[in-house]
Amino acid sequence: MPTELEELVGFIANPSQQIRLVAIENLVPYSLSQPDIFKADKFVPIKNLKLLVKDHPQIAEHVLTILINLSADREVLENLATDETFLDTILSYVTLPNEPNANLLSMLLANLAKWDAFQSILASKQPPPKELGSDDLVMNQLMDLFVKGAEGTYNKDADYDHLVYLFADLTKHAELRHYFVRKQDYDGVIPITKLKVFTEHKSHVRRKGVASTIKNVAFDVPSHPAFLAEDDINILPYVLLPIIGNEEFDEEEAMAMLPDLQLLPPDKERDSDPTIIQTHLETLLLLTSTREARDLMRSVQVYPVIRELHKKVADEGVGDACERLANMLMRDEEDAPTQASGGFIDQGAVEDDDDDDKVVEV
Incomplete structure (x- = not known):
């Protein structure tokens, strides 16, 4: 019975x-x-x-x-x-501007990305709603949903925040990393540049997921010159601003910093989540893979930012990452990596971000 x-x-x-x-x-x-x-x-x-x-x-x-x-x-x-018919239904519904359950659909998609074969979504195509203004590539539609849907501006019932956890998981795969650094034909924009503007967003989900996505894409070392170029991806200001507070730097240091980091308001606050700060530090660590990048970071005074961060944030993970990054920036380039002054240690391994590898439950 x-x-x-x-x-x-x-x-x-x-x-x-x-x-x-x-x-x-x-x-x-x-x-x-x-x-x-x-x-x-x-x-x-x-x-x-x-x-x-x-x-x-x-x-x-x-x-x-x-x-x-x-x-x-x-x-x-x-x-x-692995159910293609089901996935087609989910993807077609989530893009509708009047779909009342779009946020739940976004959460489900984020969880489905835990299945490694889900990366095949990169090749998926479907006609986009005219309101979205995207092309027929599903990844471009999801990216535009995330950007245009913030604050309920595309769908009054959804903010699409959890799509960023989908992006973070997908960028653990090399092919998807390449997508994020390639200019798309339909709008002439590099996808990662659509995400970088959310590193200081009020939504914790957006900030955390964007930080993880940027870090994972930074494993693509050939794209580092584009990451750092001001007329290209220009990622440095967007990674540094969330980790800087209202510290006062001496005039010489301040004047050499990136323009976006100069003359910050006295009430400037750094991100309240140490794990997000650590993720940004690990992105910077990945970007020190080349001599050119290390020299650029030195010239724009990244070290003083890290120095003050190390003093102000009492978190073991943040402290560890600060020390590794400082070691890379302060070492003598003519020698093999050695321990820098102030107790900073050699750079350790940085792994793909697993912070967003947890399944969402509601």
Whole structure:
């Protein structure tokens, strides 16, 4: 005899919309506490849930919440991320300017990116809504959604913040890193430059995800000259501003800094999250891979910024990253890397950002 819970799961395929709504609403907590009930009968409940994404928005809201939570299970994740028909539905719905569940769809996409083969999304194409003003490449549409959708300006019900966790996971793959540093034909813009403006955004999700994405893209060493060129990606101001506070530098140091770092207001605050600060420091560490980059950072007085940051932020990860970066900037270029003054240590390994590798739950 089926249990009461198993019967409830069976009701999600009921012909009555009202019964489906009641069943789905009551099943949401079980997607966290008893996820295996949705994998019964060779994933039949999952199959039904995927169809209900297109149901009444109120039902779809609960369905998406359940799928977001269930995607923490590796088997469910594979089932969702490898279903091309389901993915086409998700991608077509998330881009609609009047989609009420766009934020939940963004969260689900971010979780699906945990499946390595999901990087094939780079080649995916679909007709864009005319309101989006994008081209038929899905990645360009998602990027434009993230940018134009901030503050609810594209869809009054969504800010698309969680798409940035999708970008952060995708940029762990070399092919996707290349996408972010290539000028796109339809608008003549390099995708990473669309993200850099959010390093000081009020949304913690945006700041954290953008920092991780920039860091992961910085593993593409051939793109470093473009990263640093003022007339190209010009990433330095956007990485340095979040880690600088209201410190006072001596006149010689201040005058040599990047224009964006000069004459900051006295109430300037650095990012409140030490993990975001550490991520930006690790991006700078990656950019010290070439002599040209190290010389540029010295000339624009990156070291004093790091020196003051090291004094002001009492966090082990930040302190460690400050010391490694200072060592790279202060070392004698004629010698092999050696320990610099002030107790700074040699540069350690910097790994792909895993901070956003956690599945979102709602």
